[in-house]
Amino acid sequence: MGPLCFLILIIDALMDTPHRWKYMEDSIVDIPINTRRPDYAPLQNTLNKLMTWTEDNNVTINTNKTVVMHFCTSTQAVAPPQLSLGLHPLQLVQSTKILGITLDDHLNWNQHVTSMVWTASYKLNMLRRLKTLGTSTSELQEVYKTFVLPTLMYASSAWSSSLILTQRQKLERVQKRACKIILGVEYSGYDPAITTLTLSRVSQRHNEAVKKFGKSLLSHPRYLHFLPPDIPPPRHATTHRNRFVPVKAPSTNRYKISVYPSIVHIINSM
Known part of the structure; x- marks a missing residue:
């Protein structure tokens, strides 16, 4: 009953806000702005309404986890917003993680790809350890599909089409290293390896x-x-x-x- 009661408590927060996304206790609000005459007052008014709602419902917002990101790809300088929640000014950040996806203020996915490569590369150590213990190729293949590959595929339909070539190559190299670990001395090349292990290229999986x-x-x-x-x-x-x-x-x-x-x-x- 705990999660259900919590959802009932917060379901009416930000209901009258057009640009809002909510997932459990995570909420995101935004406004489009004119780069020539930026006006952040509507967003500040929304935050003020949210503070009033929290006071009426005895809910506290974690101001340490509440940040502001200014998405702007204009060539001209645009003043960033200065917003606050009550008496707490909100920090302006260049990147943040939303439901496991790292967004930056230029929407170029560099930080997200770097984060995925680091996490997947760390998990490759598990394959190396299992290889030294004599684990069979078929079992290593299943370990890769279960623990490493999902890291490269998580929510890929939202961002994979926007990747540039160098970013795709970084993700592909992770799978290439996994193939070398799994096959060992039998590894003779990437294309023969993915055929032997019945794998697809990461880019092909993203397109699918x-x-x-x-x-x-x-x-x-x-x-x-x-x-x-x-x-x-x-x-x-x-x-x-x-x-x-x-x-x-x-x-x-x-x-x-x-x-x-x-x-x-x-x-x-x-």
Whole structure:
């Protein structure tokens, strides 16, 4: 009953806030701003309402874990926000972890990839130890799939399409090192190794995860609105293959390779 009662207690927090995401006791609010005339007053008003809600419901916010991130890719300098929760000014950070995913204020995924590579590389020590103890290849293969590979795949549909080549190579090298550990002297190359161990390249797994996520959106009425509406019938052409309206020409490559334009492209090409 504890978790259920807790959810009942906090369910009405931030209900009248349009840009908010809540997961258990974690909450995120944001506002879009005009880079020429940034106005953070609406966000501060939201925080003030949240403080009032906590006082009315006898809930305390951990101000040490409450931070502000200023996402800005503009070439011109934009003043960062100065926000507070009651009497506590909030710290402005350049990166933070949200549900296991590290976001930075430039949305380039460098820190997230570095964190994944470090964690997965640390877990490779388990494979090395088991190898010295005489563990069979098949068992090492299952250990890799169970403990190491999920680190490289966690929530990959949200970020994998936005990776640049060097970031993909860093993740691929982790699996390459795992193959060398598992096969030992029998290792003769990466491609033969993943064939022997019945593995796919990490980049291929990421693409399949994005495709699977897109298909699940198509069949889920609650989240179908994340995708653009069905494309209207063409006036002059007799046939067309697009399922959804093609994504408008993006002004930045960052948006072009982000998850939803990638999903639309995948669905239309199926």
